[in-house]
Amino acid sequence: MIGIVDYRAGNLTSVARALESLNEPCMITNDSRLLDDASHIIFPGVGAAGAAMANLRESGLDGHLKKWVQNGKPVLGICLGTQVIFDRSEEDDTPCLGIVPGVVKRFPADLREGEQRLKIPHMGWNRVAFRKNHPVFAGIPEDAEFYFVHSYYPAPADETWAAGWTDYGIRFCSAVARGNLVAVQFHPEKSGRPGLTLLANFCRWGGSDAQ
Amino acid sequence: MLSKRIIPCLDVRDGRLTKGIKFKENVDIGDPVQAARAYYEQGADEIVFYDITASAEARAIMLDVVKRVAETIFIPFSVGGGIRTVDDMRQVILAGAEKVSVNSEAVKNPGVIRDGARAFGSQCIVLGMDVKKVLASREIPSGYEMVIHGGRTFTGLDALRWAKEAERLGAGEICLNSIDADGTRDGYELDLTALISSHVGIPVIASGGAGKPEHLLDVLTRGKADAALIASMVHYRTHTIPEIKNFLHDHGVKTRLQW
Numbered sequence: 001m002i003g004i005v006d007y008r009a010g011n012l013t014s015v016a017r018a019l020e021s022l023n024e025p026c027m028i029t030n031d032s033r034l035l036d037d038a039s040h041i042i043f044p045g046v047g048a049a050g051a052a053m054a055n056l057r058e059s060g061l062d063g064h065l066k067k068w069v070q071n072g073k074p075v076l077g078i079c080l081g082t083q084v085i086f087d088r089s090e091e092d093d094t095p096c097l098g099i100v101p102g103v104v105k106r107f108p109a110d111l112r113e114g115e116q117r118l119k120i121p122h123m124g125w126n127r128v129a130f131r132k133n134h135p136v137f138a139g140i141p142e143d144a145e146f147y148f149v150h151s152y153y154p155a156p157a158d159e160t161w162a163a164g165w166t167d168y169g170i171r172f173c174s175a176v177a178r179g180n181l182v183a184v185q186f187h188p189e190k191s192g193r194p195g196l197t198l199l200a201n202f203c204r205w206g207g208s209d210a211q
Numbered sequence: 212m213l214s215k216r217i218i219p220c221l222d223v224r225d226g227r228l229t230k231g232i233k234f235k236e237n238v239d240i241g242d243p244v245q246a247a248r249a250y251y252e253q254g255a256d257e258i259v260f261y262d263i264t265a266s267a268e269a270r271a272i273m274l275d276v277v278k279r280v281a282e283t284i285f286i287p288f289s290v291g292g293g294i295r296t297v298d299d300m301r302q303v304i305l306a307g308a309e310k311v312s313v314n315s316e317a318v319k320n321p322g323v324i325r326d327g328a329r330a331f332g333s334q335c336i337v338l339g340m341d342v343k344k345v346l347a348s349r350e351i352p353s354g355y356e357m358v359i360h361g362g363r364t365f366t367g368l369d370a371l372r373w374a375k376e377a378e379r380l381g382a383g384e385i386c387l388n389s390i391d392a393d394g395t396r397d398g399y400e401l402d403l404t405a406l407i408s409s410h411v412g413i414p415v416i417a418s419g420g421a422g423k424p425e426h427l428l429d430v431l432t433r434g435k436a437d438a439a440l441i442a443s444m445v446h447y448r449t450h451t452i453p454e455i456k457n458f459l460h461d462h463g464v465k466t467r468l469q470w
Contacts, residue, residue: 010332011304017282047332113212119437121334123384123414125214125256125467145214145467147287149334167212190287190309192251192470 002026002203003038007061009045009052009080018189018196024203032064040203041068044189045080049104049152050092052084062097069099069181074207076136076199077183082176083152085183091152100176100183102156111169118169121151128174128186131163134209136182136201137175144194146186148174154185180207214467215431215459216256216438217452218416219445221246223292224264226272233448244279250445251284253452254470258284259312259386259440262292270299274306281307291339291386297326304331312386314339315359318366318373321380328381337416338382342370342403343390355403362390370403371410378411385411386440388418396422396443404434416440424450424458431464 002019004012006028019026026042027034035041043065045052056062065085069075077085084096089104096104111118125145130137153172156162164175164184174185182202188195222229223243231239232246240246247258260280262273270293277290290303291312300311317324317338327336341362347354355370374385387407389400399420408415417436421427427439444450456466 011307013305013307014281014309017307018285021282021285046334119412119414121383121413122213123334124216124437126212141469144469190285192286194469196285 001038002040002042003035004028004042004044005035005061005065005081006030007045007052007055007059009047009055011046012044015042015044015078015189018199019203022196022200022203024200030059030061032061035064035068038073040074040076040205041065042076042078042202043081043085043183044078045084046149047080048091049080049083049089049094049096052080053094053096056084056097065097066099072180072207074202074205075181075183076202077181078189079150079185079187082154082183082185085181086154086156089152099181100154100156100161100178101158102154102161104152105155106152107169113169121149122153122168123149125191126166126168126186128164128166130175131177134163134177134182135205136177136198137163138201139197140194146174146184146188146191146195148186150185154183177209179209212465213437214256214465215436216416217254217427217455217466218257218259218438218440219250219255219452220259220261220418220440220442222261222263222442223273223276224262225269226276229263230443230446232446243276244283247280247288248283250452251286254456254467255286255452256467257286257438258288260288260290260292260308262290264293274302277303277306277308289337291337295320296323297330300327300331300335304335310335310337310384312337312339314341317377318357318359318368321376324377324380324382328383333381333383336382337384337386338374338377339386339388340370340374340407341388341390342400344400344403353406355406358390362393371406374407374411378413382413384414384416386416386418388440389420392420393418395420398422398426399430399434399436399439401429401434404430404436408435408437414438424455427455428459428462428464431459
C-alpha cells in the first residue's frame with residue numbers, strides 16, 4: 001500500500017488517480033500510524049512553504065517524515081513536498097525539515113534566455129536530465145518532458161544530492177535522490193506517460209539507489 | 212527551455228460536446244471524456260473545457276464529466292464557464308481539474324480572482340479575456356476593449372489595463388480570446404496577443420482564429436504567446452496534434468514531441 005501524506009497542501013487526488021490507473025493500491029491520509037504501515041510514502045503538495053510547514057508541525061507529521069526517510073522506507077517528494085524537505089525556503093523565509101542540506105530559492109526576476117525575458121512561474125513542459133541508472137528514472141526517454149509549475153527551485157548545498165537538472169534561464173536542480181529518498185520539482189502525476197513510468201518505478205522500488 | 216503548449220478546447224453543454232469531434236475513421240463522437248482521452252493520446256499538452264450551460268443541473272453533470280476526465284488523462288486540464296464564486300472553483304478543483312477559468316464573472320467581480328488565488332494558489336486561476344478591437348480613446352488607450360456575454364456586451368474596460376490588474380489580483384495565467392478572429396480560421400490576432408503577452412509576467416494562451424499550423428507558428432513567435440488554443444482544426448480532423456507539433460518543431464519552435 002502506498003501512503004499519500006495529507007497535510008492540507010492542495011488537492012492530492014490527482015496523485016491517487018494516477019496510482020489507481022497503474023493498479024497501485026493507495027490511501028490519502030494524515031494518520032501517521034496508517035502511514036507507518038505503508039510500504040512507500042508519497043509526499044506531494046502545492047501552495048506556499050510557510051503554510052505547509054505550519055500544517056506539518058501542527059499535525060506532528062514533520063517528525064514522522066524524518067523518521068520514514070531515516071528508517072529506509074521509499075519516499076517520493078513532489079513539488080512543494082520536495083521543497084519543504086530542504087533546510088530552508090526563501091518563500092516567506094521559512095525554516096523547513098532539513099532532510100536535504102540546502103535552500104529553496106526564488107527564480108531571479110530578470111530571468112532571460114537570449115533576448116527573451118522569461119516568465120515566472122516556470123509553468124509548462126520542460127526536460128529533465130536525470131542521473132543515469134537510478135531505478136526510479138529507468139525507462140524514461142531522454143527527451144521526455146515533465147509538467148512544472150513553480151516560482152522557487154531547490155538548490156542542494158551538496159551537488160551529489162542532485163539527480164536531475166532542468167534549464168530555465170538558469171540550470172536548476174529539478175530532482176534529488178539519495179538512498180531511499182527521491183524528490184522531484186515537477187508533477188509526475190500530470191506528465192503523461194513519462195510521469196506514470198516514474199510513479200510505477202517508484203511503487204516497485206525497494207529503496208536502494210544502488211545501480 | 213519550456214515547450215510551447217498546444218491546447219485543444221472542448222465546448223460542453225449538458226455533459227456533451229456541442230460540436231462532435233471526428234475520431235478514428237471519422238466517427239463523430241460527442242462524449243467529452245472520450246474526446247479528452249483521444250487528445251491526451253495524441254499529445255495535447257493540456258485540455259480546456261468550456262461549459263456553456265449554467266443551470267444548477269448542468270453544473271452537476273459537468274462535475275461528473277470533470278471527475279471522469281481526471282481518471283482518464285494525466286496532463287493538466289482547466290474548466291471554465293459559469294464559475295462565479297470560490298465555492299464554484301472549489302467544486303471543480305476537488306472534482307479533479309488543475310485550473311479554473313473565470314471570464315465575465317471576474318469583470319463584474321474582480322475580487323473573485325484574488326479570493327481564488329488565496330484559496331488555491333495563483334497557478335489554479337486562469338483569467339479568460341474576450342477582447343474586441345475598437346478605436347483607441349481615453350477610456351480604451353490600447354484600442355482593445357473587454358467584452359462579455361460572448362462578445363455581446365461592451366464593458367468600457369481597456370483589455371491591457373484589465374490584464375495587468377488581473378495579474379496584480381493573482382491570476383496565474385491569461386487565456387486571451389479575440390472575438391474578431393474567433394471562428395474565422397484566418398489566424399490569431401497577433402498584435403493583441405503580443406501586446407498583452409509583453410506587458411504581463413504571467414503566461415498567455417492565445418485563442419481564436421486558428422485554421423492551420425502556420426497560424427500557431429505566427430502566434431507562438433511574432434505573437435509572443437506561451438501556448439495556443441485550438442478547436443475546429445483538430446475537431447474536424449483537418450489537422451492532427453502531432454502534425455501541428457512536428458510543423459512547429461521543423462520551424463524552430465520547441466514543442467513536446469515525446470508523450
